[in-house]
Amino acid sequence: EERLLVPMLVTGLKQWHLRKGCTFYTREQFERVASSVPDASDVLALFGEIDCREGLGAAVKRGIYESVEKASEEVTKIYTRELGTLTMARKLRILVHDVAPVLAPCRETVATFNAVLARAVAAARAPRLQLVAVGGAMLDSESGELLQELNFDQTHLHPCYVE
Known part of the structure; x- marks a missing residue:
């Protein structure tokens, strides 16, 4: 089935910025973009690359977490x-795209992250939240x-990629 993809960017957003109480500008931009999506839409969400590239390893190095x-x-x-709340409040169906393993130095982190993301989406109590796990298929076997x-x-x- 063909779909029209309308990009709605939130440049610089880390998943970490979606935590309660975060006042970083990307959180505000996420809320603005999310509010502009029509109710009952299908949404493809792809966030987490910056977390994998910058945030996770830094948090481990600072001793905040014991592992990636x-x-x-x-x-x-x-x-x-956050996405589960949007699915319920706005009747959205959100397809959660895993992180693309584009950067070679981050691939191990991305693989770990994507495995955790798959478990988190499966465990979420939001039936309109679905995983699109294609990151592994982007790599030469x-x-x-x-x-x-x-x-x-x-x-x-x-x-x-989006064609």
Whole structure:
């Protein structure tokens, strides 16, 4: 089934920014963007790359969490709670896209994070919250590298990904 994809960006958003009481500007922007989505829409949510690239490892290094897995558990709990609330309040169906393993230095963290995210979405009490787990399929099965056709500039997915 063909769908129209309307990008609604929240540049710089970490899942961590969705925690209660956070006043960082990206939280405000997330709320603005979310409020502009029509009720009963289907939404594809893809957040967490910055958490994987910057936040999780830093939190472990500072001793806040004992492992990337524990840090991932905390942020995915925040994320799924926020998205679950939106599904109920706005009758949205939210498809939670796992983090794309674009950056080679982050792939191990992304794999751990995506496994935790899958468990968090499955455990959420929000039937209209569904996981779209395609990150692993983006990698070459032999080399473990991002598939060439998905590689835009060594940092971002190629725009052909959404075709």
